Amino acid sequence: EENDGDGSTVRFALDWTPNTNHTGFYVAQEKGYFADAGLTVETIDYNNVLPDTLLDAGHADFGVSFHDASTLAQASGARVVTVMAVLQNWASAIGIAANNTSITRPADLDGTTYAGFGEPAEIPLLTQVIKNDGGTGEFDSVVLGTQSYEALYSGDADFVIPFFTWEGVEAERRGTPMTYFRFTDYGVPSAYSVVINASRDWADAHPAESAAFVQALQKGYQYAAEHPDEAADILLEANPDLLTDEKIVHESQRLLSSTLMMDAQGTVGTLESERWAGYANFLFDNKLLSDADGNPLAERPDWDTYFTNKYLAD
Amino acid sequence: MSANTPLRSAPGLPLKISNVSKSFATNRDVRPVLTDISITVNRGEFVSLIGPSGCGKSTLFNILAGLDRADSGEVVIDGVTLPLTGSAKRFRHRAAHCAYMPQDDVLFPWRTVLDNAILGLQIAGTGRAEARARARDLFPAFGLTGFEDAHPEHLSGGMRQRVALLRTVLQGTNTLLLDEPFGALDSLTRTDMQDWLHGMWRDMGWTILLITHDIREAVRLSDRVIALTPRPASVRGIIELSRPRGDGFEPSITSQEMMRAETTLTTLLHNT
Amino acid sequence: MSANTPLRSAPGLPLKISNVSKSFATNRDVRPVLTDISITVNRGEFVSLIGPSGCGKSTLFNILAGLDRADSGEVVIDGVTLPLTGSAKRFRHRAAHCAYMPQDDVLFPWRTVLDNAILGLQIAGTGRAEARARARDLFPAFGLTGFEDAHPEHLSGGMRQRVALLRTVLQGTNTLLLDEPFGALDSLTRTDMQDWLHGMWRDMGWTILLITHDIREAVRLSDRVIALTPRPASVRGIIELSRPRGDGFEPSITSQEMMRAETTLTTLLHNT
């Protein structure tokens, strides 16, 4: 199972069933950017094992991760590193059912029920938002995974953290729209949301191929940012049995492309210290980071070691 | 009721079987099992039924015990005629005219000896305390004193049979149907149990109909031996044995009359 | 080897058991099972062992068949002395001097009648084809012709016993140890099988040591009956029966001598 070839084959692990967070990858694949770089790319479909775990265990070389997941993983000693940002800001937010009139602001969430994925950062993040809005930050929580959304629609739960660019669009199309409270509106630092991670060991062993891969991927995402409808079609064509609602995909991709993918210069993929440190410090200050032995990190790490721009196009 | 109180006893013949026939419907055909069987048992008599394996002996007992119904003929027990028709359920509740003791002792491992003995009484609705008291009275006569609270697995084969017989007797009828009661015992224990049963029968005034495979057992114990044909069973011959026989019932002695009876029966049963 | 070729026959006594004792160590204590047993069986003799249940008869057979070892004493079979010491395994391979037939027939349901019969030959290393040929030769004498390819579940109890005996005989020794071969049969079939076994024994020149619970069986079949005490078994008495007896071995006739022998044995075994 180890990828001990010459580096021309790259295994890419997805974080979820294909969605618009992956458009750039499928564009790079379909438009031959990987092939042009001399790479064969194998997709590892999502199956309930975190991509970071796969990278760490040597079963994948690159994978989709998240700002918080990547920081947590690296703090705990996982041999991964973030090599590219897919989004430049939060694509997830607190979501409540649009017809829920009793909740008008985060402070109203006190005493209600949150349904989520059981990610470590969820609760502190929500608590922070509620507190910053003047609430106590005390609420009930339950881990339901994908079923969270059904729980929200059925009224079993009061709020969730969806990707408003994906589950949010879906909910709207379904006639059960959500209202959002954006994290950054309530004093949470902005974050990269979706990122691409590499196996440190593989990347160190194959610097050239790593650069070639990341740049091809970056090119794919850049294309997606600039041509949302064409990119959406590529994503749809690549996953005909999983993505059946064209409208959702197009709408979602337009939303991402227009607001979240490009930095101020119109470039896709860049990572910079300040934004990384902003959310990473939030995680550190909330004692969410612990080392390999499970002890809370005593000292603030050097965040610049957590990500690298060196594989990106100049 | 103390140990020696005679059991309920109605006038007339306790058992009269007239022209009983029975067949079973199998998947393929109809299998006749009993054809035109007539047997009469007088009060206090000990009658044995002997016949080849599978000839229909147990089927006849099932009919007498109310577990099954004859196709035709008549069965009168203690003056009551068993119905040939009617729902099996209604029919079943009218049974229990005679007490039936199956081949293997069927003692329940979850009941003590005493509680096994009172099973029939409990089924008939007698309270546990009263049933136990009545059973206790009979323990000495059955040689079971001291074993009231033992569990059946700690008893020897002979003792188990005595408990089973006690249970049968406690049902309160003195007409007993014994289906190969000693089939599972080894020869030596078997002989002992035959002696014991014979003694009890003599003392208690029971009417016994006994199924056996064993010619010698039949001859040793019975007033009359009825030999059956192979399936479908019909009466092949009846041998009456006088009592006292030669030297009376002396278990370990083989008398001339018994020897003759055995020879006759052997011939009857073997030359099919 | 055809059906009537006499089986291998070494000179001298086929079986001599001298002062054999045996006890088993249980969790709590040492349980003596055989004490100082001496038995001699002459060539061509039919000897029965009778004794109460659990007295140690099968243990003695196990020693003879090489399944177990005596604590002391000597066993000589066909001139070979069985060792008292040495590893069980080495010992086992020296066994098979006498052919042993257990109480229940132990026919394998996955083998046809023919293949069941050749089991001992196969174990001894004879090829299947040759073994089958040798077995086939004996089928007529055993009344099994036509049943070669039947499976045991389709045979009657008596037939099964005949297959088991055929299997025993095919082992190639003419000293047979039969442990209650007819215990599982009903009385009528049992008598038939006794007659048949007796006939075969007379015709084939076997030496037979038979365990039985049944006094009558012992008396009908044997030249000599050895009565054992309850556990620990020792020889309580030996009864010699002359042959021809009164009117010869006529199965369904009960002779005076047999009656006397039965009485003696019953007294021996019951007054413990």
Place this chain on the structure above:
Amino acid sequence: MDISRAVRTVRRLLPAILLGVLLLVGWELYVRISGVRPQILPAPSRVFAQGIAHSSDLWRHASATLQVTLIGCSLTLIVSWLIATAVDFIPWFRLSVTPFLVASQTIPIVAIAPLMIIWFGFGTLPKVLVIILVTFFPITLGLIEGFLTTSPTATALLTSMGASRWQIFYRLRVPQAMPRFFTSLRIGVTYAVVGAIFAEYVGARAGLGLYMSAQKNSFRTDLVLAAVALTALMSVALFLFTYLVQRIVAPWTVVTGKDTRG
């Protein structure tokens, strides 16, 4: 007497304990020598130490799991007795129920558990339903087959005494079914714990399943394994507990270890 019994028990368990120790030592040595990172394969010593360090969390979640398990088992008991009794009284019912019992074992719970949450919310109900789905089959089938072990002779005896169908059931068939029932109950409770973990894994407020899933997401393989070990312990404890119940409810079915050879 009792000491010698204890000695015998230990002697019987010794090979298993030795093998267990051997495996653990081998695992520990492998981890130490190969230097594999704890996120991938933690040493057993680490699993133990971390398990102790997080024991209060583990206990809290374990007690939630235990509670759900017990509720689920109790309901399964009620339902399976009802169904098995019905089947015993109405023979054709048996023909219609058994295929469904068998089929229920072929349903992948991984796929059904999330649906249960969609259908029944995230309270105790869906978890209990998953447990029932997992334990119902062995227990009900054990009961049905247990009733069927009743000998026809014993039934004939009772019938000849004039017993009603109901009397035959509770005086004969029920006690007769006890050995099978307890065998299947043992299998059932073992699966019940695993089923509860399962249900919690896909959605819960608390429980070892939730804990495992959360620790997995936090790269704490050692704590996942600690929770696995605790789960196994819980199953074994419940397994042994059924022996205790059996000794009380159906003492005659318990082999006393007495020498029955006389």
Place this chain on the structure above:
Amino acid sequence: MDISRAVRTVRRLLPAILLGVLLLVGWELYVRISGVRPQILPAPSRVFAQGIAHSSDLWRHASATLQVTLIGCSLTLIVSWLIATAVDFIPWFRLSVTPFLVASQTIPIVAIAPLMIIWFGFGTLPKVLVIILVTFFPITLGLIEGFLTTSPTATALLTSMGASRWQIFYRLRVPQAMPRFFTSLRIGVTYAVVGAIFAEYVGARAGLGLYMSAQKNSFRTDLVLAAVALTALMSVALFLFTYLVQRIVAPWTVVTGKDTRG
């Protein structure tokens, strides 16, 4: 003759079929009347229609699952025969192995399956290991107990013939173990499919488990249920297949339906 047998079989299955149809009709009606959304509870007609519409996908994944299942079962068979044989020859080995067999059933696979992926990657190995973990216990235990059903008298008979331990094993103990072996094999293969689904659910390149997980994330409850139904069908097919194998390998253990009462 054969027709009457078919008629009997159908008559035996009729109550089950009727109950099944009743449940399906009830479900369909409920969905239609309540108007519940298909993401939550799709009607059976929809599950069927969508299953047909996506049948090529389903078959592709099903064949991957089947392949893994068969490999897993084959390996389990090899391993369990080896272990059971060893246990049969070396009695103390039994004491050391049985507790582990029982313990293996108390391990929550949900938690172990992801670890298997971490340890062994995405190949066939982790899936096969999960299947072995699930099926190993019933099959091995069935074999061990099957060997133990051999009557001491039969063993004594062979020993008296001078048979070696090995001859006793293959001429007597192996055929004797067949009925138990096949009973446990039937349980084993049923669990094998579920185990494979399980393993695929947490990591696979193809297979019904992967399919279910992906469809669940896409809110396609109907396709999840179609895959569940296909899984159940596969299990039942394998289950029935063992009867065929049994009829060939051990025909004497198959009740022929002949009237044995004479």
